[in-house]
Amino acid sequence: AKDCGRKTFQFYSAEMTARVEKRLTMETELRHALERGELELHYQPQLDIATGRIVGMEALVRWRHPQKGMMPPAEFIPIAEESGLIVPIGEWIMRTACRQAMAWQAQGLPELQLAINLSARQFKPELAGLVKEVLAETGLPARCLELEITESLFIEGTDSETASILAHLKALGVSLAIDDFGTGYSSLSYLKCLPVNKLKIDQSFVQGISSNPEDASLVKAIIAIARSLNLRVIAEGVETEAQLHYLREHGCDYMQGYYYSRALPAGAFVELVKPAGA
């Protein structure tokens, strides 16, 4: 038992080396993924609960890895964030999604709102300039673009830089949604002073609606907060009729989830949205 500690150390050390190597490999591969066109966007419909109509879509990135196949963002977005690659990747996502949304409008599809996820790392003073440039370049009206940000941006209070970026985005006419609302442990005071348009109820609460009374209460409370602050509210991760029913009863505006549709490749999304006979 004398060299037990050393063995344990060697074991972890080998494991850590392997992990670091794997990470570095993935970072290099990810760097090339953009140039090689291995990233693609899928689109998940968002519906108006009252009318049942599709009113928008969230762009969700996927990586078609040459060996590993389709990789979900949870496996590479954290590495993209740590390495800073999220900045060029995020820029590609914004351009590609806005161009796609505009192409659909040009094909005569109804005007939909496009939601795009932003990482905190992208939240730099250059952001508003980029958004402006992409809107000008693609012709997408600013009212058709919604940026999803998370509460983590506001955790340590809101510095003047964040507030100023938000104000610039607002001035462009794009809409702002708080993603995963309720999971960020941040104070709610930012809601009254920042130009937020929508709250997105995190799927962990939505999925507990029928099984966990606390989750049901939280969903109800978030809808009430949104209403009282005159914000729109969307529920993500809606999987069942019972969840949808509860959301409708409590006045939630929009829904997104497998109950209606998963995120789809562009071609499949357009089939879903195309008016019958078109």
Ligand code: C2E
């Ligand atoms: P998110 O922004 O909270 O996105 C919602 C996730 O829930 C998506 O997973 C979506 O496919 C999944 N989802 C939608 N409806 C349901 C449902 O009914 N049930 C269940 N179980 N899941 C549902 P996805 O596409 O794997 O994305 C995971 C996360 O990766 C996203 O969470 C977001 O944080 C990040 N992400 C995805 N695309 C992008 C992107 O373009 N940029 C950035 N920065 N992050 C992204």
Ligand code: CA
């Ligand atoms: Ca999101």
Ligand code: CA
């Ligand atoms: Ca979310």
Ligand code: CA
């Ligand atoms: Ca989420």
